[in-house]
Amino acid sequence: xxxxxxxxxxxxxxxxxxxxxxxxxxxxxxxxxxxxxxxxxxxxxxxxxxxxxxxxxxxxxxx
Amino acid sequence: xxxxxxxxxxxxxxxxxxxxxxxxxxxxxxxxxxxxxxxxxxxxxxxxxxxxxxxxxxxxxxxxxxxxxxxxxxxxxxxxxxxxxxxxxxxxxxxxxxxxxxxxxxxxxxxxxxxxxxxxxxxxxxxxxxxxxxxxxxxxxxxxxxxxxxxxxxxxxxxxxxxxxxxxxxxxxxxxxxxxxxxxxxxxxxxxxxxxxxxxxxxxxxxxxxxxxxxxxxxxxxxxxxxxxxxxxxxxxxxxxxxxxxxxxxxxxxxxxxxxxxxxxxxxxxxxxxxxxxxxxxxxxxxxxxxxxxxxxxxxxxxxxxxxxxxxxxxxxxxxxxxxxxxxxxxxxxxxxxxxxxxxxxxxxxxxxxxxxxxxxxxxxxxxxxxxxxxxxxxxxxxxxxxxxxxxxxxxxxxxxxxxxxxx
Numbered sequence: 445x446x447x448x449x450x451x452x453x454x455x456x457x458x459x460x461x462x463x464x465x466x467x468x469x470x471x472x473x474x475x476x477x478x479x480x481x482x483x484x485x486x487x488x489x490x491x492x493x494x495x496x497x498x499x500x501x502x503x504x505x506x507x
Numbered sequence: 508x509x510x511x512x513x514x515x516x517x518x519x520x521x522x523x524x525x526x527x528x529x530x531x532x533x534x535x536x537x538x539x540x541x542x543x544x545x546x547x548x549x550x551x552x553x554x555x556x557x558x559x560x561x562x563x564x565x566x567x568x569x570x571x572x573x574x575x576x577x578x579x580x581x582x583x584x585x586x587x588x589x590x591x592x593x594x595x596x597x598x599x600x601x602x603x604x605x606x607x608x609x610x611x612x613x614x615x616x617x618x619x620x621x622x623x624x625x626x627x628x629x630x631x632x633x634x635x636x637x638x639x640x641x642x643x644x645x646x647x648x649x650x651x652x653x654x655x656x657x658x659x660x661x662x663x664x665x666x667x668x669x670x671x672x673x674x675x676x677x678x679x680x681x682x683x684x685x686x687x688x689x690x691x692x693x694x695x696x697x698x699x700x701x702x703x704x705x706x707x708x709x710x711x712x713x714x715x716x717x718x719x720x721x722x723x724x725x726x727x728x729x730x731x732x733x734x735x736x737x738x739x740x741x742x743x744x745x746x747x748x749x750x751x752x753x754x755x756x757x758x759x760x761x762x763x764x765x766x767x768x769x770x771x772x773x774x775x776x777x778x779x780x781x782x783x784x785x786x787x788x789x790x791x792x793x794x795x796x797x798x799x800x801x802x803x804x805x806x807x808x809x810x811x812x813x814x815x816x817x818x819x820x821x822x823x824x825x826x827x828x829x830x831x832x833x834x835x836x837x838x839x840x841x842x843x844x845x846x847x848x849x850x851x852x853x854x855x856x857x858x859x860x861x862x863x864x865x866x867x868x869x870x871x872x873x874x875x876x877x878x879x880x881x882x883x884x885x886x887x888x889x890x891x892x893x894x895x896x897x898x899x900x901x902x903x904x905x906x907x908x909x910x911x912x913x914x915x
Contacts, residue, residue: 453863456822471772472702472739473732475695475717477599477639478632479559480592480617482552482577484517 513542517553520560529560536560551580551589558596562603570600591620591629598636607644614640631680635693638673641666642700649703664704671700691720691729695736702740710740731760731769738776742783751780771800771809778816787820794820811840811849818856831860 520535536557544550558573574597581589598613614637621629645666649659659667674697681689698713714736721729738753758773778793794816801809818833834856841849 452859453825453827456859456863471735471776472699473695473735474642474699475692475729475732478635478689478692479562479599480555480595480629480632481559482555482589482592484514484521484549484552484556486552 513539513544514549516542517549517556520553521556524556524560529563533557533560533564547580547584548586548589551577551584551586551593554580555589555593555596558600562596562600567600567604571597571604574600587620588624588626588629591617591624591626591633594620595629595633595636598640602636602640602643605643605647607640607647610640611637627680627684628686631677631684631686631689634673634677634680635689635696638670638677638693638696638700641670641673642696642703645670645700646703658705659703667700667704671697671704674700687720687723691717691724691726694720695729695732698736698740702736702743705743707740707743711737711744714740727760727764731757731764734760735773735776738780742780747780747783751777751784754780767800768804768806771797771804771806774800775809775812775816778820782816782820782823785823787824790820791817791824807840807844808846811837811844811846814840815849815852815856822856822860827860827864831857831864834860 516535516539520532520539522532523529523535524532536553539553540550540557544553554573554577558570558577561567561570561573574593578590578593578597581587581593594613595617598610598617601607601610601613614633618630618633618637621627621633645659645663648666649663674693678690678693678697681693694713694717698710698717701707701710701713714733718730718733718737721727721733734753734757738750738757741747741750741753754773754776758770758777761770761773774793774797778790778797781787781790781793794813798810798813798817800806801813814833814837818830818837821827821830821833834853838850838853838857840846841853
């Protein structure tokens with residue numbers, strides 16, 4: 445049965461020679477997402493500007 | 508008095524998030540919400556930042572909740588730019604959660620408002636986000652089947668083609684704006700979309716552009732990503748030598764960046780590439796390196812894959828004792844992690860080896876016969892069930908540090 449074992453070994457060896465499809469690892473590297481940002485300081489400064497404008501106009505009105 | 512303390516808390520939250528400590532930032536933002544404010548724009552900014560912080564922390568249900576609050580608020584106060592931003596963030600979050608249809612509606616709203624406001628930067632960003640949603644949608648449907656790049660059902664192809672179109676549209680605008688960083692991102696994802704569509708030459712061209720821009724910025728993570736993606740594309744072009752060169756650069760950078768998981772992935776890719784080149788000694792060398800790191804990171808699925816690959820490489824060399832050792836280990840690990848198809852593959856390999864070695868191997872016979880009934884294509888095919896989530900999910904894990912840089 446030595447020739448048989450040899451043939452089996454050869455068959456086995458040929459079985460493991462892979463195709464690129466088999467080895468494709470699904471490891472695709474994506475770029476990061478971009479999130480939209482808001483900041484309290486943006487509105488904070490506007491808020492102050494707003495109240496400043498308000499106080500000026502109300503002062504003017506009261507005159 | 509109360510207003511000031513809400514603002515103070517929110518400002519501290521912003522500072523912490525910018526410094527990269529989202530977890531602490533969240534506590535301050537939530538405290539700010541607790542204190543409350545009558546200024547709805549400030550509240551909107553807090554909700555938005557809470558949403559983003561939870562997004563970076565991968566707590567997407569919470570991210571969804573806060574971006575939704577932000578959207579409602581922006582609409583209530585008639586803040587159109589704020590509504591566009593909230594829609595975009597909601598869209599990105601829905602995408603990660605796999606709700607692609609709603610994600611598309613949100614990202615489209617971001618796009619429409621940006622165009623209405625003639626906001627070119629916003630328009631470009633919305634186009635990039637839309638590309639990402641269609642890319643994920645296509646990839647998601649594709650991964651449900653057993654398709655390789657280039658062999659896709661029509662709905663997958665349509666989604667990916669749309670993604671490619673959005674990335675192209677984005678590229679037009681960001682090129683006009685001279686925004687190189689945005690160009691880099693678009694080229695990277697466009698390259699990956701072409702790769703999935705089976706346009707490997709186009710994928711190479713896009714990733715080469717990505718590489719160029721990464722080098723311009725000295726962005727080594729992006730450089731490493733480009734090398735890895737170039738390696739993948741060259742594998743499918745059948746140019747294995749070139750692929751191995753790119754994977755080696757990936758490995759080099761992974762080591763410089765001290766990222767063990769990425770290093771392991773590069774070793775695995777190199778092991779596979781040398782298998783394709785039929786240089787089994789080198790393949791074994793890299794698969795062993797991969798195995799060591801997988802064990803170090805306690806990545807059982809990766810370890811199982813390494814054992815399987817090693818078993819195959821040793822079989823190819825005719826070293827059946829070593830092949831048997833790794834096939835046994837593969838079987839053990841597959842059982843441990845409940846990977847049914849891995850288990851069947853291992854049993855098939857073991858029975859083949861057993862025949863060659865002429866040993867009476869103590870394997871459960873009923874299982875063996877069962878495994879032979881299973882379609883032969885299982886043998887050698889990458890197992891679809893229980894794939895290496897550990898390494899493949901790295902993409903998400905890696906997002907955090909890069910995202911934080913984008914915080915501003």
